[in-house]
Amino acid sequence: MDSNGTIDLTFWKVAAAYLFILIVWFIIRIKKIPREKLIAIATLRMTLQLILIGYVLIFVFKYPHPAVTIAIIFFMLCFAIYNVYDRTEPSIHQSLKKMIALAMVLGIALSMLYMVAVVLQLDPWYEPRIFIPIGGMIIGKTMTGVALGVTNLLTGMKQEQDKVEAALMLGATPKQASKTIINQAFDAALLPTINAMVGMGIVFLPGMMTGQIIAGQSPLAAVKYQVAVMLGVAGTVAITIVIFLHLSYKSFFTSRNQFIITKRN
Structure with a gap:
């Protein structure tokens, strides 16, 4: 433990934590669950990726530049969009992919601008020690929300196809016919x-707050940052999902307001 009260994890201390993965491996072998390769790959990727980003951040923090900060955030955003594509149905069409990307770029950009200019008031605005970690948390949570929204929209359009067509036959517009599906997808995403x-602070301490406390920050200062970030996350997820859903539902209808038949499972 150093003078600031933080614990410096040595190589051997970190290596000891891999015992938990060996326990997981042992359990799935006993239960004959074929996940050994997946766990090994996930552990290796996590380790290498975190080491790589650690060295990158050391350089970025030492030589801060707005172009580098924006480039890192842009790379995170592109990777998040790719992950949404990967986690949703393989049959997802190109127009829907464009709407996912557009919604995520707009929603995250608007939220980050507000966070930097109004909530955090960073000086300089591209301060990488704050901009990059907070941007990463917002992008990661938004990625999960959008993936859920996409999945529920596609599932709803397939399962409720008869109801949508019936509503159209009775004179409803595509927006009216798909309103329930859109609302359910939004709810599932948020x-x-x-x-x-709801569980934060009582059931568990969030990662950002825990990290700041371990680094020697006052718990109250850590709380302020965590509250600001979680409110930003909630707003970003909501904004992004609203943009996506209100753009994408139109892709399920023709220019003559006819429902495009989808394959059912």
Whole structure:
């Protein structure tokens, strides 16, 4: 433990933590669950990726530059968009992919601008020690929300196809016919964030707050940052999902307001 009260984890201390993965491996072998390769790959990727980003951040923090900060955030955003594509149905069409990307870029950009200019009031605005970690948390949570929104929209359009067509036959517009599906997809996308907010502070201490406390920050100072970030996450997820849903539902209808038949499972 150093003079600031923080614990410096040596190589051997970190290596000792891999015992937990060996326990997981042992359990799945006993239960004959074929996940050994996946766990090994996930552990290796996590380790290498975190080491790599650690060295990158050391350089970025030492030589801060707005172009580098924006480039890192842009790379995170591109990777998040790719992950949404990967986690949703393989049959997702190109127009829907464009709407996912557009919604995520707009929602995250608007939220980050407000966070930097109004909430955090960073000076300089591109301060990488704050901009990059907070941007990463917002992008990561938004990625999960959008993936859930996309999945529920596609599932709803397939399962409720008869109801949508019936509503169209009775004179409803595409927006009216798909309103329930859109609302359910929005609810499913936002629910994990709301559940996290409900349990935060009582059931668990969030990662950012824990990290700041371990680094020697006052718990109250850590709380202020965590509250600001979680409110930003909730707002970003909501904004992004609203943009996506109100753009994407139109892709399920023709220019003559006819429902495009989808394959059912």
